[in-house]
Amino acid sequence: MNDQTKNNYDQLVKRLEEISRLGGVRGILHWDQEVILPEGGYVARSKQMAALAGVIHEKSTDPELGRLIDALHSADPDDFDAIQRCNLREAKRDFDMETKVPKELVEEISELESRGHHVWIKAREQNRFSDFAPVIEKFVELKKKWADHIDSHKAPYDVNIDVYERGASMDQIDPVFKTLKADLVPLIQAIQESDYQPDDSFLNGDFPIDKQEELGRTISRDIGFQFDKGRMDVSVHPFCGGGHATDVRITTRYRRDNFAESLYAVIHETGHGLYEQGRRLEEGDLPSGESMTMGIHESQSLFWERMIAQSKSFCSHYLNLFAATFPENLKNVGLDQFYEAINVSRPSLIRVEADETTYPLHVILRYEIEKGLFDGSMKVCDLPAIWNDKMEEYLGVRPPNDTEGVLQDVHWSGGAFGYFPSYSLGAMYACQFYNALRKSAPKLDQWIESGNFQEIKSWLNKNIHSQGRLHSTGELVQRVTGSALDPNQFMEYLRKKYGAIYRLQNLN
Template sequence: MTRNTEISLRGVYDSLVARLQEVHYLNSVMGILHWDQEVIMPPGGGDSRAHQLSTLAGLSHDKFTAPEIGEWLTQLESAPESEFNDVERCNIRETRREYDREVKVPRQLVQELAEMGSRGHHIWVKAREDNDFASFAPFLEKMVELKKQWAHHIDPNRPAYDVNIDVFEQGFTMERIDPVFERLKAELVPLIAAIKDSDYKPDTSFLQGHFPLAEQKALGQHVIRDMGFNFDNGRVDVSVHPFCGGGDCTDVRITTRYREDNFIESLYAAIHETGHALYEQGRMQDQKALPVSEALTTGVHESQSLFWERMIAQQQAFAQRYCSLFAETFPEAFRNVDAHKAYEGINTCQPSFIRVEADEVTYPMHVILRYEIEKGLFDGSMQVQDLPRIWNDKMEAYLGIRPPTDREGVLQDVHWSGGAFGYFPSYTLGAMMACQFYKALEREMPDIRDHIASGNFKVIKEWLNRNVHSKGKLYDTDTLLKQVTGEPFNPSPFIAYLQAKYTAIYRLADQQAGR
């Protein structure tokens, strides 16, 4: 290769990087607008916000799908392997993947989806407040149809739902997810039933009462600061549905929500979203506006939030660390509560209507229910108008409870209002990955519980930064998991973890032996 050719290829790569950075910053603006919409925007701004997001989505789409992007990629892909390093090749590879998808979608459809997603948020909020699924149903029907059209443009030869899943979970399809979820149902439904029938119930009385919001806020900020959240590059607010968003890794915004009768919900929502935020803040700083730095998949992102929420904050060592702070913050409720009692109470298993309030044993059933409904909507075996009944029937079959209202049932989640079909599986796939990651950490640091009990979360954050956050999109999910844990995606550790933990908490082995 001649010197002129080398310079030319480097120039082409630099041109691609400059364009990708432009698109990134446009998308960052949309991220801030989405955050604003859910946190502080006045209700009357909804119509203008929909047009703003639609306009920006169109501009971003135009810049990213311009013909020169395809020409640059073709030139770069013809270069010798040695021409670019691993990071640069990842940027080229991921741009090609996204470009091939986006260039197939008409600009008008991109804008319509962005506008519908913005309007849909407000339609959903009002329908949820009014417990009125009928007012949300026409929008949902339209959104499903648009996402089917979108998927058909991208790949008419694949099931539309698989195309939607691929946005969030590259490498996973219905064919791969189905047997995993069927196994979960087979293992967890009996475990949930055994827990329900257990004679032993952890004391949760200290988790009920009046918990002033100011104290809850202070407690949450204390804990997430201990976890390593950088407030110079982030902030915490309140929203209807807790989330992590913002501009990029230098401006990460998380939200929680508060109930005066339940401080655990807000605290653990904050811990969960901080897990997401630490992933974002731990990304490659020098590549922050480029694909290689982005989170690998939604499932891997969820693995980080659930790693902190479930694997760290729901173990006894965490209760040992914070039980005295809980008692200092809420002295009436926590009088005579020790760390073990706090641990068992926080880990109580009780089927509930609301997904985000569900414990780690019943949570996967909430996800499986939504996954099965989304499959039905996309293959035509389910109709939107039937969803309240289908939802309630599945809740009764899987968890033994039936939602009394649609607000506590089919209307509870924000995802469908934004067209995020295929997202829900990532929550449970992420929980399984989190368990794999924690087992690897435990092998590497056998004294990890001592670190947690002493509040030394720095070693955990640095381990995650090194092994997961800084890897971005360099590897696919199975390769990353194999590098960190020694094996690709595997649900077995998660199932074994739940069975062992809750058999102990609910004394199931003792009761089975006594029968």
């Protein structure tokens, strides 16, 4: 690398780190808004968020940054190692995305994100979709405009999907979701129609919040969350946020009549948190160390929530602790009984409470609605009816109100259209990662049964977390699992597991 190239690269690093740090500031403000901010502070906060977004946009679109990227791209590629090449590639992608969108539109979106969230919380509390509808309407309009600036040759919804799941598109997702829908509907029907239905009534009862919180912290710590580099708090919708790999903030929410919902939310967010805390920090605050797509992120949360924490081995290890924490409810519950209860598959109204067989249908419903909003075939005012009809069609349940229906998710309040497919891509990746780990670690069940999660975490740290953005999603999955995305592994896993629990005979 000659002096000029080295100098350019060093300058690029300095600028990328500045942008990353301001992004960390935004992360803290976002967390603060969800967890801490007083009611009366929202208007001012929206303006502060907009100012910060404006600054980040300025920094990300600085012509000097573009000049550095161009100069480095015309240098000899062999001058750079894999990490440097990654930083350069990511910098170019981000710069191209940012420079195509005018600052005013970025600020308008940012302000709506902040305000929209507030409107959503209120609308949800008061079960008034009509209050929230204008936010969705405006967001679709702004996100279409935004997509048009980024790539006017692609469908606006594809451009939005690409933000979260780079490389994915409706062309690729449609057939995968079609397969899932075709396979899941009969499986779910067979489960519902089975003569054997596990008893999970003991999961409902009276579970003091402080005990739930203590249990959640214990298990989160056990599986590897570092509380000296993170926090756990309460918010309307559980999420994993924060400002840095050394300041990772997960949240949950509590229901006094059900401890499993909050506990598995904690484990889910811990999975996200472990990914963030496991990022490679040696090279500084640079894109090469950042997490991959939302689908890969979700694979990490679902890996822990579903593949590990809903396994019989996990239940075996923790049943005593559960029973000691909530003796009233759990003192006479056996292992098989508990395992079956927390794996009960039953169509429900709320996505985040859904089990792994019904969850993809919640996602597919949202995916279809987002497609409809973007291609104009659906109107915002019709969403409550469309939502409820689809729920009935796919899962046989109909929300009694919008709070438990179309108003349940945080995503649209922040303009995150195109995000939902990642959940089910993540579920499929999680299953494949789990199969790969199982192959390389024959003692996996024993580790889990004895509460030794260190090896599992290390495997994820090494194979996924520390890989940052060095590879594309496709490459990463191929490297770790030996195959491409494979929905059949997921379906096979579900059929085997639920076939056993529900004593099903004739699964095709």
